[in-house]
Amino acid sequence: MTRRRISLAAGLMPEATPALLIEAAAASEFDFGGMWAEQESWTAQTTRNVKRQATDAGVELLDLEVAWIKPGKPDPWLAELVDIAAELGARNLLCVSSDPDPAATTSKFQTLVERARGTGVRVNLEFGMFTEVRTIHEARAILESVEGEAKALLVDTLHWSRSGGTAQDLRDVPREWLSYCQPCDAPAEPPDMSDADAVIDDAVNRRMPLGHGGLAIGAMLDALPQDLPLAIEERSETLRENYPDLNERAREVARTSRAWLDRYEGS
Numbered sequence: 001m002t003r004r005r006i007s008l009a010a011g012l013m014p015e016a017t018p019a020l021l022i023e024a025a026a027a028s029e030f031d032f033g034g035m036w037a038e039q040e041s042w043t044a045q046t047t048r049n050v051k052r053q054a055t056d057a058g059v060e061l062l063d064l065e066v067a068w069i070k071p072g073k074p075d076p077w078l079a080e081l082v083d084i085a086a087e088l089g090a091r092n093l094l095c096v097s098s099d100p101d102p103a104a105t106t107s108k109f110q111t112l113v114e115r116a117r118g119t120g121v122r123v124n125l126e127f128g129m130f131t132e133v134r135t136i137h138e139a140r141a142i143l144e145s146v147e148g149e150a151k152a153l154l155v156d157t158l159h160w161s162r163s164g165g166t167a168q169d170l171r172d173v174p175r176e177w178l179s180y181c182q183p184c185d186a187p188a189e190p191p192d193m194s195d196a197d198a199v200i201d202d203a204v205n206r207r208m209p210l211g212h213g214g215l216a217i218g219a220m221l222d223a224l225p226q227d228l229p230l231a232i233e234e235r236s237e238t239l240r241e242n243y244p245d246l247n248e249r250a251r252e253v254a255r256t257s258r259a260w261l262d263r264y265e266g267s
Helices: 018-028 043-055 076-089 101-116 134-146 158-164 166-169 196-205 217-223 237-242 246-266
Strands: 007-008 030-034 061-069 092-097 122-126 151-156 230-232
Touching: 007 018, 018 030, 018 043, 018 246, 030 101, 043 076, 061 076, 061 101, 076 092, 076 101, 076 151, 092 101, 092 151, 092 246, 101 122, 122 134, 134 166, 151 158, 158 166, 158 196, 158 217, 217 246, 230 246, 237 246
Parallel strands: 007 030, 007 230, 030 061, 061 092, 092 122, 122 151
Antiparallel strands: none
């Protein structure tokens, strides 16, 4: 069995600059790196610097975050993010929506997919209870209405679990819609899902290393293609406090993730 490929999700180190994200990926046993782009601080020079640093360090970017669809007119920054991802050689652009109008989300997502055509970038729609695309079924409904090979569906273990997703839901997803996924662990007991603050806190502070919580990570991975790259989404207050050094944090997440995956795959 081929060993699964893992990536340093940018969310593991929200305090990192783009340069530090590349450095951490290079300093650890991840196969890929992840990148986060903030509109207020990202420039054309940032793109050039990150591309050069990643090339010099031998770091391939699995994804760029985050294209956030919002209510109102389409945001030109999202189209720019597609171009940045392409320039950096990132395989995927992560996209979420806070637009409550499904038709508007579909239209805006379609525009990004068209922008990505021929670039090698897949635009991945992530669902989650903190967004306006809350479940895998809502995400599928949008993708079914979007044309283009650059469209993709992103599954995060926490959001899949907290929104009531099943392994059969994952098996039913067309294989061509899948480009990567985001595994993590967390307490089996969910927060009050009617409390928006608690839902967000669960997602950004309460995740755990693979195998240390109660989520059905194995069932999720078994239902998805074995060769699907895994961006380890261990966003955790405990992780940030225990590993303030970003390179050490990356090495620890790579270590615990590899250990669990090797045990699980060998069982």
